[in-house]
Amino acid sequence: MSPRAAWRLETLGFGEVYDYIDGKVDWMAAGLPTEGTNAQHPRAGDIARKDVPTAGLQEKLGDVKARVEVQGWDAVVAVNDQRVVLGLLRAKELAGDPEQPIEKAMRPGPSTFRPYVSLHEMLHFMVDHKLDSAPVTTSDGRLVGLLLQKDVAAEMEKK
Amino acid sequence: MPREIRREEVRKVVASGAQLVEVLPSPEYEEDHLPGAIHIPLRKIDSQGVELLDRKRAVIVYCWDTA
Amino acid sequence: MADSAETKERCKGCEREIDICAFCQEPGCAAAICYGCQNRELRQTVPQPHAHGG
Numbered sequence: 411m412s413p414r415a416a417w418r419l420e421t422l423g424f425g426e427v428y429d430y431i432d433g434k435v436d437w438m439a440a441g442l443p444t445e446g447t448n449a450q451h452p453r454a455g456d457i458a459r460k461d462v463p464t465a466g467l468q469e470k471l472g473d474v475k476a477r478v479e480v481q482g483w484d485a486v487v488a489v490n491d492q493r494v495v496l497g498l499l500r501a502k503e504l505a506g507d508p509e510q511p512i513e514k515a516m517r518p519g520p521s522t523f524r525p526y527v528s529l530h531e532m533l534h535f536m537v538d539h540k541l542d543s544a545p546v547t548t549s550d551g552r553l554v555g556l557l558l559q560k561d562v563a564a565e566m567e568k569k
Numbered sequence: 570m571p572r573e574i575r576r577e578e579v580r581k582v583v584a585s586g587a588q589l590v591e592v593l594p595s596p597e598y599e600e601d602h603l604p605g606a607i608h609i610p611l612r613k614i615d616s617q618g619v620e621l622l623d624r625k626r627a628v629i630v631y632c633w634d635t636a
Numbered sequence: 637m638a639d640s641a642e643t644k645e646r647c648k649g650c651e652r653e654i655d656i657c658a659f660c661q662e663p664g665c666a667a668a669i670c671y672g673c674q675n676r677e678l679r680q681t682v683p684q685p686h687a688h689g690g
Contacts, residue, residue, distance in 0.1 A: 411611045411632035415592040416571030418614045419628055427571040428587070430579050430631035437603055437631075440576060448600040521659055526601075527678045535678075538667040539660035 438526040439549035454532050455525020457565055458546040458555030464489045467496065471515045472508025474499075485543050487553055488516045494551040495522055500543070522547040525554050533562045571630075579603075579629055587627035603631065649673030 416429040430436075438444060441455050463478040463486045478486050484504065488497035497516030506515045522545045523532065536544060536559040546554040574582065583589055589606040591598050598608040609618055611632075622628060644653040645663075647670035657665035658674045669677075 411592050412630045413571070415590070415609075415611050415614055415630040415632070418611075419619065419630065420571060422614070422616060422619055424619075424622070424624060424628055426587075426627035428574045428579075428582060428627060428629040429571045430576070430629050431573045431635055432575060433631050433634040434591070434593075434601060434603065435634040436576055437579075438601065442576075443604060444601045445604050445606075446599055446601045517661065521661060521674075523678065531678050535659055535674075539657065539662070539665060541660050 436549060439524045441525040441548050441554055452529060452565055453525060454523055454527045454529065454546050454557050455554050457529060457561050458525070458557040459561070460555040462487055462553075462556035464493070464553065465499070465512045466490070467511060467513040467516075469512050470508065471499075471504070471506055471510050471512060474512060475504045475508065478504070485556060486512075487545055487556060488512050489553055493553050495520070495545055495547050495553050498545060520545055522551070523557070524549070529562050529565055532557060533559065533566055536562065574629070579631075582627060582629060585627075587629050588622055590622070590628060590630045591632070592630050593632050597633070606631075647673055649677070 412429050412431065412433065416427050419427045443449065463481060463483050465474045465486050465488050467488060467490070474486055484501045486499045486504065487495055488499065489495055497512070497518045498520040499512070499516050503515050503517055525546055525548065532544065542559050544557045546557050548554060583605065589603055590609050591602045591606045592609060592611040592614065594610045602608070607621065644655065645657060645665065645668040646652070647654050648667055649669055650673055652670055654668060654670045656663060657668035658671040659669055
């Protein structure tokens with residue numbers, strides 16, 4: 411639609427016309443704010459825990475496990491220095507050989523979800539698949555936070 | 570010829586005074602639109618429909634995605 | 637990489653054979669779904685005007 415709109419505006423005499431070719435989905439996938447009725451309801455990116463522990467690929471599992479347990483977490487997101495998500499460690503992975511690097515221990519390439527996905531849909535999926543948590547990322551793979559099923563359920567209870 | 574721009578440039582061009590226009594139909598605009606975007610559905614882009622636009626300012630149009 | 641000797645899952649949406657559930661990535665998931673169907677379902681709550689919006 412937007413290319414046709416842009417050309418049409420030019421034929422109507424507008425001298426400086428730009429086409430944001432990637433559109434609204436790109437904007438929202440980057441976690442940027444929008445206006446409108448949907449924007450009034452919290453979405454995955456709003457509820458995701460921004461303070462989820464992260465770990466680098468070369469850190470030792472034992473060191474990471476000790477660190478996150480003190481913080482009261484049982485999940486860690488493996489990221490690079492750009493905060494791009496590379497892997498995920500839940501309780502099962504954290505129980506592995508403490509001497510191995512995160513790179514070996516982690517579950518590589520986890521499914522991630524966009525900040526604009528509705529809580530209703532995420533809860534439905536997380537319950538169906540018995541998933542306690544799911545990473546939320548922007549369209550370029552950067553970590554927004556970890557969405558916890560219990561947080562989603564609590565938010566839905568408010569409605 | 571309209572110029573294709575990406576997200577970062579949208580922000581810069583808007584900051585320098587461009588008008589942002591969503592060309593999707595309702596209710597898509599009402600549900601979510603970029604901050605400050607006005608609504609002119611594609612089918613309404615004609616000499617009358619664009620009267621609220623300032624011809625002296627740049628215009629950025631967008632829709633859903635590249636599909 | 638999926639071991640070809642392993643039993644494949646079937647997507648609950650399109651019924652195609654898939655290596656593993658795209659959502660949970662757990663073998664034997666009772667609600668296994670492919671990447672395409674998952675993305676379509678999650679985006680349905682962010683409405684599109686029609687399939688060919690360009």
